[in-house]
Amino acid sequence: MQNEEQISFGDVEAHYYVDLSKYYVYAHKNHFVHETIMEFNDFKSMLRKKADKPYYVPNQEELLKYSDPNYYEKPKQYHDLYKYSRKHFFAGDDEKAELLCENIMWKCRDDFNIQKVFDLFNIFEVNFKDEKQVNEVMQMVTELANNVRLWENNGHTPNEIFEKFEKPNLRPLPDEPFEFDAAEMKIGNKVGRNDPCPCGSGKKYKKCCLGKDERK
Structure with missing residues (x-):
């Protein structure tokens, strides 16, 4: 209370x-x-x-931040991915790095799938230098996915549920390195105005991130 x-x-x-x-x-x-x-x-x-998972109750300072409809908690893993993307993919471009990482975070909150996340890298025309870098980024994305607050967990993160209640809820890293087609990873298909927005909001692209992308 x-x-x-x-x-x-x-x-x-x-x-x-x-x-x-x-x-x-x-x-x-x-x-x-x-x-x-x-x-x-x-x-x-x-x-x-x-199910019967307990509700996450933020402290009062954190709770009041949610009065802003655009606010959502960004864990340490988000900032780690942002700093890496800014340095290695966008040559210090804060806006592009933030937009990519925000879209990735939405994907992590909505039926997480690592391939769908890497589709976002295609859309942002990110070029990975080798498979080692792909797997390095995949690990950061997976760690982010395990530390975002989810509706299905009543506001808890998968890591919190794992630590307190259910070990199977933790999203594991694959045993084998992530294999990818370099040609496919390089450039993604252009998103149509009436297609679902790749950020995962559920809205059409033209009513969501289209304006942001045009300003890049």
Whole structure:
């Protein structure tokens, strides 16, 4: 609990329709549900994944940051990947490195798949110098994926769930080095205006990251 004085459900009900809708969250079957879950018909699936996992409760300082609809926690692993990408792929270009890493983080939060993450490197026209670098980046991405907060874990990271409750939830690194086709890894296909945005937001590209990409 963050406050000594507690509020009733009636107090919440009096405000949530207006206030939560600003953040694309709505009441559905005694739950507060983000519209992305409803649009993709994932409500029942999400409940099964959440099961009886305990809820993550941030401290008050962290909690208040979420009043900004664009805020999300960036763990140390995000900053490690950002610094590496900025140095090795974008020659110090902060904006491109940040945009790539933000998109990767969205992929880590939404049905993580390492190949889909590397598709983003294609879109950003990243050239890997060799397989050793590919595997080095893959390890950083996997570590990031294990340290992002997930709806299906009730706000906990996979690492936190692993440490406290369920070892199988940790995403393991592959036993074998990641094999890749150098030609395919070099340049990706151009995203169409009406295609799903590669950042994983669920929105069309033209209504999401298109403006950011055009400013690069």
